[in-house]
Amino acid sequence: MLALTMGDPAGIGSELTLLAWSALRATGPAFVALADPSRLGGRVRIVASVAEAEACFATALPVLPVRLAVPCRPGRPDPANAGPVLISIERAVELALRGEVGGVVTNPISKATLYAAGFAYPGHTEFLSALTGGATPIMMLASPELRVVPVTIHVSLRQALDTLDAAGIVTAARITHEALIEQFAIPRPRLAIAGLNPHAGEDGAMGDEEAVIILPAIEALRAEGIEATGPYPPDTMFTRTARSGYDAAICMYHDQALIPLKTLAMDRGVNVTLGLPIVRTSPDHGTAFDIAGTGRADPASLIAALRLAADLAARRAR
Numbered sequence: 672m673l674a675l676t677m678g679d680p681a682g683i684g685s686e687l688t689l690l691a692w693s694a695l696r697a698t699g700p701a702f703v704a705l706a707d708p709s710r711l712g713g714r715v716r717i718v719a720s721v722a723e724a725e726a727c728f729a730t731a732l733p734v735l736p737v738r739l740a741v742p743c744r745p746g747r748p749d750p751a752n753a754g755p756v757l758i759s760i761e762r763a764v765e766l767a768l769r770g771e772v773g774g775v776v777t778n779p780i781s782k783a784t785l786y787a788a789g790f791a792y793p794g795h796t797e798f799l800s801a802l803t804g805g806a807t808p809i810m811m812l813a814s815p816e817l818r819v820v821p822v823t824i825h826v827s828l829r830q831a832l833d834t835l836d837a838a839g840i841v842t843a844a845r846i847t848h849e850a851l852i853e854q855f856a857i858p859r860p861r862l863a864i865a866g867l868n869p870h871a872g873e874d875g876a877m878g879d880e881e882a883v884i885i886l887p888a889i890e891a892l893r894a895e896g897i898e899a900t901g902p903y904p905p906d907t908m909f910t911r912t913a914r915s916g917y918d919a920a921i922c923m924y925h926d927q928a929l930i931p932l933k934t935l936a937m938d939r940g941v942n943v944t945l946g947l948p949i950v951r952t953s954p955d956h957g958t959a960f961d962i963a964g965t966g967r968a969d970p971a972s973l974i975a976a977l978r979l980a981a982d983l984a985a986r987r988a989r
Contacts, residue, residue, distance in 0.1 A: 672725050672771075673980050674763035677706035678778025679756060680739055681748040682958030683968040685710045687778060690970035691977060692732040700981035701728040702776065705759040707739045721771045737762065745964025748781050753788030756780060760795075764802045767949040773984030774950030775799075776976050779958045782825075793825035796944055799951055809846045809945040811919070812929060812955055813979065814936030817909065818919040819928035820847050820945075831924040832867075835880070840864070840888035844921050848897050850945040851918055854983045863908055863917035864889050864901030865927060871904045885923075909935075938971040941979045950983045952976040 675691075678684030688704050689711060695701075703724035708715050716731035718724045724733030737759045741751045763775045782794055792798040800808040811820045822843045823831035844862055851860035864885060868878035875882060885902045892899040900917070907913060908920060909931040922928035932940050933955060940955030954972035962968060 672721055672773060673700055673702040673977060673984070674721075674766045674772045674775050675702045675704045675706075675977070676759040676763050676775070676777045677704070677710075677737060677756060679748055679781040679784060679958045679960075680707065680710055680743045680752055681746060681963060682779055682781065682960055683963050684778030684958070686963070686966075686968040687954070687970045687973045689713050689732065690968065691973045692728075694970065694974055695977065696729050696732075699728075700977055701725055702977060703728075703733045703735055703772070705735050705737050705763050707755070708734045708736055710739070710743075721766060735762065746960040748784040748958070748960065750784055750788035753785050753790060756785065757790070757798075760798065761802060764799065764949065767951075768803065773988070774952065774980040776973070776980050777951065777953040778973070779954065779956060781958050781960075795953065796824060799944055799947060803947050803949060806948060807842060807846065807946050809843050809850075811847065811850070811943040811945050812932040812940055813943050814932060814940045814955075814975075816935045817914055817932050819922055819932050820844075820919055821922045821925045821928040823924050825925065828924060828926075835867070835884060835923055837884050837888040837891065840885065840921065840923075841891050844888070844892050844897065844899055845895070846946045847919050847921065848892075850943075854945075854950075854986050855918075856986060857918050859898060860919065861917045862892070862897065862899045863903055863913075863920045864899055865905045865908060865920060865922045866902035867905075867923045869904075869906070871902045938969060939975050940972060941976045943979065943983070950980050950987060952980040952983070 714731045716727050718733045766772045767775050796808045822839050851857040867880045881902045889899050942953040944951040954976050
């Protein structure tokens with residue numbers, strides 16, 4: 672059993688939740704939605720426990736109610752509803768920490784809307800870290816074609832360049848290596864480490880970060896017995912041939928990782944937070960305010976996130 676958060680109520684989260692339940696109710700994985708039942712309609716059953724949710728999943732969408740503060744309209748986010756959005760996440764995490772659910776799947780939030788209400792975290796990943804005891808969170812985007820891990824995440828490109836260091840690369844790679852073994856059942860993970868500059872620096876002609884920061888990190892990882900290679904030119908390391916040579920790519924900043932992943936598998940990509948004491952996944956897209964309420968929402972990524980969360984939870988339990 673999984674816990675699914677509401678996401679921004681003005682986005683496509685409610686539509687995706689209903690579509691995912693319709694697709695999975697006969698086969699699973701089963702999930703309980705932490706949301707406002709009035710936003711879901713259809714075959715909804717308000718439940719008081721995870722056990723009750725599991726028992727009714729095949730016949731009704733189980734909902735542990737989290738009521739909105741104010742009514743909302745599709746495509747019109749309101750900071751007044753930031754509280755219920757965050758409560759939905761907090762309760763889902765509590766269920767996972769208590770072992771009542773195997774993992775948490777989060778519908779997309781609007782960070783800008785939460786910031787307007789005083790939200791103090793850069794994004795979901797950092798908030799989940801705080802809720803679970805301050806563990807070092809590592810964001811992986813996973814799809815059948817590619818897995819990527821950005822070392823720096825929700826910061827400006829300037830700040831990413833200023834804060835990138837060998838220790839951060841080693842930490843991200845180390846946690847990724849462990850997760851690939853324990854959760855993805857890859858006994859000897861191969862990590863490809865991206866360069867930062869064009870042509871991976873061209874032997875220093877286009878920047879020295881490869882020599883000063885990235886190569887020392889790779890050497891440290893190899894000294895620990897981790898199969899890490901690179902640094903590779905970022906413009907060629909995501910081709911079909913190159914991808915066959917590694918299990919995950921460790922990238923230096925957010926867009927370097929997410930652009931190839933979303934280009935290859937926008938409808939099948941899943942956001943996985945590594946390094947937490949709980950399983951957490953999310954669809955690899957945003958709130959889609961522009962299509963909310965139009966009936967055009969595609970549940971493929973949420974369904975993939977639910978299935979992957981169930982798989983990871985089962986492997987973690989074993």
